[in-house]
Each structure stands twice: as structure tokens, then as C-alpha cells.
Amino acid sequence: MKFRGGYDIFLSGRPDGITEIPPEPPMLYIPLRSGRFEFSELCVNEGEPVRGGDVLAKDPENFSVPLLAPRAGVVRLKKAHRHIVLEDISKTDFAYSEQGGRTHIADRIGEAGIKRYKLLELGAWQFFSDACTGSLPDPMGTPQAVIVSTVSLEPFVSRGDVQFRERLLDFSRGLEHLQSLLEYQPMYLVMPDINSEFAEEVRRHIRGWAWAKLIEIPMKYPFDNPAILAGNLGLRAGGDSIWFVRTDGVLAVDCALTLSKPCLDRIISIGGPAVESPVHIKVMTGYPVEAIRSRCTSDVSYRIINGGVFTGETVDSETLGLDSECTGITVLAEHTEREFLGFMHPGPDRSSYAGCFLSSLRAKFSEAFSTAMRGEPRPCVSCNFCEEVCPAGIMPYLLHKYLYGGLIEQVEQAGVDLCVECGLCSFVCPSKLDLRREFIEAKALIAKEKEEIRREQLEKERHRLAEEARRKAAKEAEY
Template sequence: MKKVRGGYDIRLAGRPSRTIQQIVPPQRLLLPRRTRRFLFGQACVEEGARVKAGDVLARDGKNFDLPLVAPMGGTVSWTAQADHAVLGELEPPACEEQATPVHAPSGGETAAKRRQLVDLGAWAFVEDAYSGKLPDPQGTPAAVIVSTLRLEPYQARGDVQMMESLLGFIRGLEHLQSLLEYQPIYLLFPNVRSEFAQQVRQQLRGHAWIKLVEVPLLYPHDNMLLCARRLGFRRDQIVWTLGPDAVLAVDAALTHGRSVSSRVISLGGPGVKVPVHLRVTFGHPLEELTAGRLEESECRVINGGALNGYDATAAGQLGVDIECQGLTIVPENVERELLGWTRPGLDRRSYSNSYLSALRGSFDERMTTAMRGERRPCISCSFCEEVCPTGVMPHLIHKLLYADRLEDVERSRVDLCMDCGLCAFVCPSKIELREDMHEARRRIETELHAAEEH
């Protein structure tokens, strides 16, 4: 196992507490047809059709016909909102016990079990470590990595998701093992002692086939690509990766023969009055979720965490999609803070501890969308290099890219970058290093290698 390097304990205000709030089901559901990885382009029911909870609304033909499942019964409209399946006239949700389960395959029917995971939508929660894509459900992975933690600020916490059903989580792991021949299952675990961690360890006794991997509580050491690399898996190997909610979805599909219709997400960030975890039905309108919960009238709703999320409004997203892990709410600063960098910075933290805030001791910074000063040239502080967990030198790549020295950019191993965004987060000059990494990879592909082919 390779040594851990880099990472950072990002301290931002507005982290949700560990409690999970139940919320009133909405009047209608707005299910995005496009998510980070999927496009449910093939409609399976007609406009105006009446569907039951669990019926297939649409499929993603490019991803093993993965279904978009109706979380509740209702009337379907494809035209009411662009790029969304709208479910109106909703039926009251049935209790889990009352829902009619479909047959859950048993024994050695591995192929049937895997097919069932796809048919019930649980496979949507699985990701290949290197490509980030949906792996072939009938393929043979080199290993399975399950993470119990999420370290990016404002993503739903792994322990909170597991806390709801620890037994279901353990059963889900057992189901996963039944899908494999001899491949190992690694369970990423925080390297701290807590009551909950103790409880999980207790439950895992007698499961010698699970290999515990301790991970420091520094972002991005929960990153699956990074973990696969540390465990010695190569880029050309398929490694299935799952979070706690994915394992629970596997349990729901293979123990109860049900698809999941909701998930625990976080509603966090400095723009929220009381940051919380919520159990939400897929398609819950974002506007209803945030109504009455925001600090200010102008806030940006980010789908995902503080470093890797995307602007949900700009993407035209109206409801919670099936891949959503959390919503980050950031107050919108319409005005740039003029010469913000000249201020002593009692209210902000920096990686270098150079602001006056260093005198305040431990505190969580309040994040906004403001630039807080101008972009400046690189000052060669090497902070980006220090935090990078993959050993890439972002400042060097930034300079080589600027000088158009693409061959040297490639030699600097930009291909190792796994897009965590930490270098850009700590950079005191506010250089968009993550964008630079994207641009470098894109240009190597399109200019360097395309030129070689001709």
C-alpha cells in the first residue's frame, strides 16, 4: 500500500449536524433526466400515463439500459418541464413493509442478481474508480472498494447514511461478496476512534473477507481513484466503488427486491440557516427544499460539495437527481470585494496561516461566491504542490501551459491529477489550477496526440 501524501483539513462553516430530518413529501416530483453520469433519454411511458412506485419511466441506452424509476405513484408528464420527468397527482407513499417486493434472486444466481441490481436502479450508485463511469454489471472487477466516509465539505456524511441501517449496510456488503468470485472488498474507514466506528467494527467481526483500510480525515483521501491507486490497482483494471448509500441500495434490491426512492442528502453551506441532513424523495423540487431555510434571498444552489459541485440552477436542474449527495448553499456576492486581499482577514483562513485569523485559533470560515481580491501571478509558494495527494506540481503545469510547452506538461504527469480541486482551493493567488489541469489534459489529447497521429 502506497504512502499517504498531501490532503488538507478544510474548515468551512455550515457543516450539517448528524441528525436526519424527515420532510413532508412534495405535491409533485421533478426528476432530472440528465445527471452527472446519465441521460435517461428513452421514455418508457406515454405523456399522461399513470404509474406506480417502482415503474420504469425512462432508460439510459448508453448505460446498460439503466432505468429511471418512479419513486412514487403518479401521473407522468414529459412536457411540463424541459429535461425532467414530472410526476403529479402523487399517491401517498406506501410503507416499505407494504410495498410489494419483486422476487429477489437467491443462491448462486450471480448473473440474475447483477441484472436485478440494474433493473431496480441500484446499479446507478456504482462507479468505476478510474473512469468514474458505470461499470459493466456482468463484468469482472479486480476489487470492490466501499467507502464509509465523505470528506468534501457539504456532502452527506457517510456515517450519517450508515447510521440509519447498519444491519442493512452489513447485509449489502454480504450481497456484494456473493456477486464476486475471489476478488477482495476493501472498506475505507476513518483512522480515528469513535463510538460509531467501534460499533461498525463490532458488526464486521466474522467478516474476514472485508479488508479494512484506514484513511486520514483529510480531503481528498476518501477519493476512490486515489484509494484504488494506493491499493496498487492499475488504470486498465476495473474497480467497483460504492458509498454507504450504494451498499444500502444493493441491500434493498437483493434482500427486499425493491428500488430505492429516496436518499439522505445534506443541505449545508453558509447560506443555510440550520445545516441539516434530510431524507428526500428523488425529484423533490429544489425550490421547496430550500424554501424558508436560506439566510439570504440571493444564494447559489450547488449540487454536490464545495469543491466539486456544480451550479444546479445554471444547469437547469429543478429537482433532486438520483446522484445528488448534497446541496451546498452559498450566498451570492454580486459585487467583488474590492482589494479584498489588502484586508487583514480576521474572518478567513488560509493554508499558509498568514491572515490575522491565525491569532483566532480554530474556527470555520464562511464561504461566499466572492473572489475576495484580484487574481495574481503565481508567487511560487508551493502550497498547491504540498496539498496535492498525487504528487503533481500544479504550479509547474500552470507555467508550462502558459508558455505553450505541451510536451513538458505531459512529462510533468498531469495525467495523475484526479480532479479534487484542492490545489485551486489553497492557492493564495486564486489561480484556477483545476481548470488548468483540465485544459492541459484536453490539449495534450487534441493537439499533441492528434498531431502525432497525422
């Protein structure tokens, strides 16, 4: 596999491999939206008691993917805006009952279809995404391939190996279940080192599985990006989808298809320089954000980010609990004051991709990281760093210049759609330009314009057909 760009970032504040199990919180605050899902169809009422695994709400726009109760408890709908609050929570055994009336699914894609629906109902399907678009794949669709990744390279986010420590058997059984959802499509298992002891052990488990292939990738951010992996594996966007699933997804598949249970707990990371002791913790959806705040350094103001530092979203003050897709929390010291000569970036403890600040005099070290990584924003200085690191092979500075001039057509021609939104260009940019945000907005604008053109064309076609039918009817009436 040939990778281009990327950057190996040394950072302090990464969680180690130990997983902590915190005490059960008295209440859960379950957000009704996450990165991909909007659970707008409520399935419970105020004051209703639920069991762990019961459906609280569904996302009608995404194959009715369910939001499951992570624990038994009593539902409160009015306690927090855009959340379901669970009170009096307790752990109870979950009992899955197979739904009837699925013969049409079995007729269409056989036993695999029934299994896929079981994954959907037990919350495991939401661990799947399309490698190229990031959206939830159609459970009834046929993928061209499946990519399983045990690697997570975004700084501070949960490492794949922590997820399946002592659960290798469950993991390999999950892979077998995954294979049973397919016909002949290949499965790629992405690992950091295919000659390591761990890889040997995985190989022992999957020996004889001709359909599973181990793939090694360099440990540079963002080579774990699903779209980059798909491209490097020679899989093409635009046709059948490419399923992408990480370690926690494979374990959720195993839980659903071996035990008929939803995977209600997950291992997430809490990392970043503003966390006192970076750690992995086993928690459930709705775990209070307040409990995470208590782990942050108290003598600085900080920003909590849901996800990694490059691609995550800031947790606003309205969000009270972890959403159902959270894989990690990053906490950065918040710098709101203007720094004296901040643009010169003079600190010896600062990151220096540019190699022109004091830090470049030192050997490679863990970089300090805050929300003010590079002082104040300035115009592009044409240093070309963004192009050097871009894994998509595009020229971010050129896109930025086109966008600055409002030349949206040129932005499209320069390949903005190839951007995988990894954020590395924003990170290395000495002018602190938020390039990633610019490109996300540009892609949304282009998609919107295309949709409008498509609708206009459809409308015109409808008018043309209606006019044709009217003329034909008039002609027939003449005769």
C-alpha cells in the first residue's frame, strides 16, 4: 500500500493501555443526537420504566437505527433539553426476542439479512460506516468489501488494542459472524504491525480463512482514515458501499450474534494535556460529562472535545452526557487571551512542523497542545506544508485561495471532494488557517448546489412530460 502525506505527532496526554471501570453514576443523560444520528422518533413516555437494551428512540432517516437504554431505569423527558434522562438506574439482564414477519428479508438475502436486522435492533449496526462517505450503510445492501481496523491514530483517542485486550476470542468470533453476513466479498483486517506477537495470535485464530487478509499500515496520522484505506486497497467509491468497522464494532457484532445481547458498555479514552491522568474507561451512553470534568486539571480553563483533536466536535454546555457514538474525549487547555508575539511561536515546548522555532533545536519530544496551537491567524504564507502532509494529494493552500476569491467552480475542479477531513493541513499551517472547516463548508455548499440543480432538472422534466401528455390528449380530442 502506498501512502502519501501524513504526520507522526508526538504528544503528551495519551491514555495508556489500562482500562478503569468507574462507579455507576446515579443518573444518565442520553443525548438525542450524535455525530451521524438524530433520534427524533421517541419510543418511550415520561415516567416509563425501561430495561437495559429497550429502545428509547429511533432515527427515521437512518434505517431506524435505535437509541437503546444503557441501563434499566425510569425515563424523564423534560429534565434536560434534547436528552432522555434515566433515573433510578440499575443493571438488569436483557432478554432479546426475535421479531416475526421477516420472511420478506429472508427471501431477499437469506439468513444474512435476518442477522443484519438483529444487528440493527441490538445497536451493533451503528458501529458500521461506509468507508468513503462515513454514513450508515444500508443493512440490506451488498458491500464490495469490508475493512476492519484495529488502529486508531487520532491523538488521544481510544487505541484499538485496548478494546480487545483479553477478548481476542470474542474478536475473532465477531470476524466470523461478519463473514457470515457476506457472500464472497473480501475482508481486510488493518493492523499496525503484521509481524507482531499480537498479529501472530490473530493469524492463529483466523488461519484458514481465505477471505480475511491482514494489512499493515504505517503508524502515521491519518493513515487509519477509512477513505484513505479504501483508496489504497484499490476499492472505489461510487459503486457498492465499502463497510468499515473498528474493533469495538466487531465486539458488538459478537455480542449481538453470539449472546443475542446489545453491547451497552464501551471503552472510551479520556486524554489530552488538560486531563490529570489520561485513561481508558468503560462507560455507557449517557455517562455524565460532569464526571469527566472532575478528571480535568482544575487550574486552567479547558475545552472538552467529543472525539479526537483533529476531527472531534466541541462539547457545548447544553450537552450533559456522552452520546451513543462517542469513542473518546479530548481535553485541551483553552487559550482565549492574545499571546505576545504568538505568531512567532517561540516556546521551546511547542510543536514545530515548520522546524523554524526554538523547539527545532531540541530532539523529538512530546508536543504541548492547546486550543491556541499557533498564536494568531495570518494570511497564507505559501509555505507548502499543507500540501506536504495532505494524504488526499490535493493542494489545500490553492483551495483556500480559490475559496477566498469565491471561485467555487475552481474549488470543485481542484478536488475538494477528495478531502477526507483529517485536519492535518490545519494543524501544520503556521498561519493557523482553519482549512479543514473551510473545505467541509465548501463541500456542503457544492453538494447543496448540485442538489438544487438536480431538483430543477427533475422539475423541468416533470413539466415537459406533463406538457407532452397535455398535447397528446388535446390531439386525441381533436380526432
